[in-house]
Amino acid sequence: MDTPHVIVGASLAGAKAAEALREEGFGGPIVLIGEERERPYERPPLSKGYLLGKDEREKIFVHPEGWYAEHQVNLRLGTAVTGIDPAARTVTLDGGERVAFASLLLATGASPRRLKVPGGEGPSVRYLRRVGDCERLKEDFRAGRRVAVIGAGWIGLETAAAARTAGCEVTVLEVAELPLLRVLGREVAQVFADLHRAHGVDLRFGVQVAxxxxxxxxxxxxxxxxxxVVVVGVGIAPNTALAAAAGLEVDNGVRTDPHLRTSHPDVFAAGDVANAFHPLYGRPIRVEHWANALHQPKVAARSMLGRDTVYDRVPYFFTDQFDLGMEYTGYVEPGGYDRVVFRGDVAGREFLAFWLAGDRVLAGMNVNVWDVTDPIRELVRSGRPVDPAALADASVPLTELA
Structure with a gap:
């Protein structure tokens, strides 16, 4: 029997890698191993549609229940991988079984950072990462209940919006001066502070939880x-323990080249755990968002099959909070921009924002304005100089600037 391609992590990235291997014409065995007992699902609905009760449970799953058997993917749920031996090309499972691999994909994702204060693991504390966490919060969020959210990042703000929509009294506690300050900078972070205050959320900045x-x-x-109820959303950490113990290069995630190959030629990584060299930026970056987990596996699968391909997509993420829908395209290091240029009605929350270094667009965000992601992506990718006045002028089509 042929040696299988093995995928560790039955996540969105893991499931899409199995799908991509089949789409690329690989007809041999595939083993997809996951710790959770649920078949692979997507995580964005856990803080958005499913948490809000807008989406049915079945919508969160990557594939229909019968897809894995139909495509001859050996899906092993409720199974933990305890060790990797790259030299022997084997993984060891929690029951002691060893599974050989022709190539291995690490799609181990990330885990919530724990809040290390007295009572941080108490009965009222909630973290949001898995579907069971989401379903517990859905039960918690009832009209009149008091909810404290620690951390004003994406998960914190999205859960705060869901709790407030359910009729809870919500207080957000954040050590920084504004929500999302490191990600968006002061100019755009203020938009999200105004949004939550307008919907009755009590925002408290510059505070420490004791x-x-x-x-x-x-x-x-x-x-x-x-x-x-206390929801903790203070970031996530990549699940690198297996990779580190196996001697793979680890630095803010599992380091990979543009082909998503790790420091071992037969081991690859994709999704939240991958700190991948990006040709557009000329260095490794790790992006903790859905789009990487969706698109990187196609490149990883091709690389696993020995085909020449690189991952060079412009980073992308989105959020929905109250009546604000947003898409963000690009990548900006904290403080790594010179100015923000706005186009449209910022006060009315229907606008575009662009982060610039000199006259080059690093990233763009569309808020309640749709069908502009493609030209924004081209603005970012091209690196061409852009006149900030034209960028701010809604009468100038973005396609003319890109």
């Missing part, structure tokens, strides 16, 4: 924030 108690959160200055 303790979580049964009746709520104690801040460093002695202030008590009453809450029956």
């Amino acid at each position: 303790e979580i108690r049964e009746d709520g959160v104690l801040l460093g200055d002695g202030t008590r924030v009453p809450a029956e």
Whole structure:
């Protein structure tokens, strides 16, 4: 029997890699191994449509239930990989079984960072990463309940919006001066602060959490924030333990080349765990968003089959909060821009924003304005100089600037 291609992590990235191997014409065995007992699903609905009750449960899954058997993918759920031996080309499972591989894809994702304060693992504390976490929050979010959200990043703000939509009294606690400050910068972060305040969310910035108690959160200055439910969203960390123990190069994720190949020629990585060299930026970047998990596996699969391909897509992510829908295209290091140029009605939350270094567009964001992602992507990718005045002028088509 042929040695299988093995995928560790039955996530969106893992499932799409199995799909891509079949689409690329590989007819041999594929083994897809995941710790969770649910078949592969997408994570964005867990803080958006499914959490809000807008999406049915079946919509979160990557493939219909019978897809894996129909495509002869050996899906092994509820199974943890405890070790990788790249030299022997084997993975070891939690029951001691060893599975040989022709090539291996690590799609191990990331895990929520834990809040290390007294009471941080108490009965009122919630983290959001898995479908079970989401379903518990759906039960928690009931009208009149008091919810404290620690962290004003994407997960924190999306869960705050869901809780408020459900009729909860919501307080967001953030150490920085504004939400999403590192990601968006002060100019655009203010938009999200205004949005949440307009919908009745109590935002408290520049605060430190000292303790979580049964009746709520104690801040460093002695202030008590009453809450029956405390949601912690203070970031995620890539799941690199297996890779590190196997001797693979690890640095803010599993390091890969543009082909998504790790420091071992037969081991690849994709999704949240991959810190991949990006040709457009000339260095490795790790993007913790759905689009990477969706698109990187196609490149990884081709590379696993020995085909020449690189991953060079412009990073992309999106959010939905209250009546604000947003798409962001590009990549900006914290503080790595000179200015932000706006086009449209910022106060009315129907606008575009562009982050510039000199006269070059690093990233663009469309808020409640649609069908502009392609020209924004071209503006970012081309690197051509752009007149900021024309960029701000809604009468100038973006296609003329790209």
